[in-house]
């Protein structure tokens with residue numbers, strides 16, 4: 001398909017990239033292009049200038065914070081690189097596990113974690129998972145750098161805390177502490193397809209965090225369920241009881257894949273599965 | 285003009301395709317698949333869905349399979365690309381291609397170039413893939429004719445014969 005005319009630049013530093021995004025009206029960052037190119041084909045957005053982040057090597061690194069307590073993932077790390085990373089495997093294996101189930105080999109080779117969260121598509125895998133893992137997001141603009149917690153990062157469908165002229169540079173995820181387990185569950189269209197409903201959970205000494213995807217414009221935390229699990233009983237019956245009524249608190253959309261009521265039911269089932277698996281993994 | 289830090293509506297792209305160096309000026313909006321098919325007349329790479337779903341446009345960029353309809357030509361600046369034409373440059377079919385023929389792994393053949401590119405990328409990394417690994421490697425490639433079984437079988441046969 002022919003795209004509307006667009007200008008293209010490939011800066012070699014983050015400063016240059018931010019300057020380009022700031023100086024040009026209608027400029028947009030280009031990461032893996034696995035969403036943006038489609039958006040441009042559909043004319044759903046027509047950027048005037050694409051600022052390709054491909055040469056910003058600093059955004060492709062995976063490392064640990066100085067104290068070792070945080071896994072720092074550059075925004076341009078691809079799903080393929082996440083899935084193969086020994087740092088991720090040690091510090092937060094669920095990220096690699098989920099990355100390796102997104103779409104297909106070709107999309108994973110190009111698609112980045114930064115693009116995945118900046119799109120803030122309610123059906124994407126990483127927004128609910130990173131919310132459950134209590135990740136934070138480093139945003140760089142002309143005025144400097146700020147760190148945004150997951151609860152404030154996702155603003156709406158295709159909207160995040162990353163403003164005009166800004167760049168997401170890094171996703172920081174706490175490393176897994178002993179006795180902690182993470183899992184993601186849900187219903188997908190086909191084996192590795194798009195989620196119809198997803199649930200991500202982490203279970204540890206500090207309790208459980210449960211986040212539901214695809215039921216609202218942004219990930220939804222199942223706080224009532226988390227509170228009921230505070231006693232630390234992760235038996236099947238206790239987890240099922242904790243999830244009861246979760247669906248009724250949600251306002252999910254109805255579409256060709258599932259009615260709102262079916263999504264409510266799926267949300268409870270997915271939350272139970274994610275928490276049970278996370279609890280199992282927390283044992284060792 | 286080459287790909288630069290200043291925004292431009294056209295760019296000179298130089299890359300290596302099937303072992304040959306090429307350099308041409310393209311609009312920045314041009315998709316890689318159009319550079320391959322229309323500018324370079326390598327029509328083995330197909331366009332099926334044009335939305336990143338079907339995999340008919342799969343090529344290798346620096347050795348890894350990507351969908352060329354989901355990439356701008358300018359993004360391929362400085363890369364090494366292999367298309368289906370590059371699998372058998374001297375015209376003799378590779379063992380993988382022969383296995384596709386022998387196992388009846390194609391009917392209309394529209395998906396075949398993409399299937400071959402995904403399968404050859406797999407075999408380069410993993411000389412004895414399991415059935416599950418083959419299915420995962422081909423997940424991004426849709427075939428409306430064969431029902432997939434014969435394709436998986438062809439890749440298994442090619443692997444047994446030591447193909448890459």
Ligand SMILES: Cc1cc2nc3c(=O)[nH]c(=O)nc-3n(C[C@H](O)[C@H](O)[C@H](O)COP(=O)(O)OP(=O)(O)OC[C@H]3O[C@@H](n4cnc5c(N)ncnc54)[C@H](O)[C@@H]3O)c2cc1C
Nearest residue numbers: 031032033034035036111112115116118124125168194336
């Ligand atoms: C066939 C297909 C199926 C898919 N299925 C799934 C799926 O099931 N689950 C899933 O999670 N994803 C899925 N995806 C989406 C895929 O994971 C995308 O790669 C991802 O959502 C976008 O990442 P990207 O790197 O390609 O970003 P791009 O497409 O390059 O960018 C997307 C948006 O984010 C902005 N952006 C990107 N990076 C930054 C940054 N660092 N700072 C500021 N803004 C930035 C861009 O300006 C653009 O607006 C699918 C994609 C395809 C083509």
Ligand code: FES
Nearest residue numbers: 332333334339353
């Ligand atoms: S034409 Fe590129 S994926 Fe279908």
Ligand code: FES
Nearest residue numbers: 391393427428429
């Ligand atoms: S052989 Fe016809 S689409 Fe695969």
